[in-house]
Amino acid sequence: MGLVNPEFADKLERFGVDSTFECFNCGSCVAVCPLIDGHFPRKMIRFAQLGDEDKILRDAGDLWRCLHCGLCTQTCPRGADPGGLILGLRRFALDRWRRFPNV
Numbered sequence: 001m002g003l004v005n006p007e008f009a010d011k012l013e014r015f016g017v018d019s020t021f022e023c024f025n026c027g028s029c030v031a032v033c034p035l036i037d038g039h040f041p042r043k044m045i046r047f048a049q050l051g052d053e054d055k056i057l058r059d060a061g062d063l064w065r066c067l068h069c070g071l072c073t074q075t076c077p078r079g080a081d082p083g084g085l086i087l088g089l090r091r092f093a094l095d096r097w098r099r100f101p102n103v
């Protein structure tokens with residue numbers, strides 16, 4: 001896609017996410033996440049803020065590495081619920097693959 005698409009946040013609301021723009025990219029979630037690589041989960045949240053669906057789907061495998069430990073959500077100073085956002089992005093990816101299996 002490449003262009004900024006803020007309407008993606010509205011789309012994510014259908015998948016249970018209403019905190020897309022709460023994140024201010026402080027990186028606390030990255031620091032506590034046990035996956036400790038690839039700037040996860042902040043990177044995916046940034047993609048969501050930009051509405052970059054292509055990059056979310058490109059890196060969607062990372063979404064399934066999340067352990068649901070909740071550390072990121074407990075640590076986030078903005079109440080952005082990064083763990084919940086990751087779950088919502090999973091739902092978005094599954095819906096996209098179900099509707100467009102060959103894309």
Ligand code: SF4
Binds near residue numbers: 042072
């Ligand atoms: S989700 Fe929260 S902890 Fe993670 S970068 Fe954004 S504001 Fe910081």
Ligand code: SF4
Binds near residue numbers: 041
């Ligand atoms: S819930 Fe997922 S993204 Fe958040 S800290 Fe745990 S493993 Fe990382």
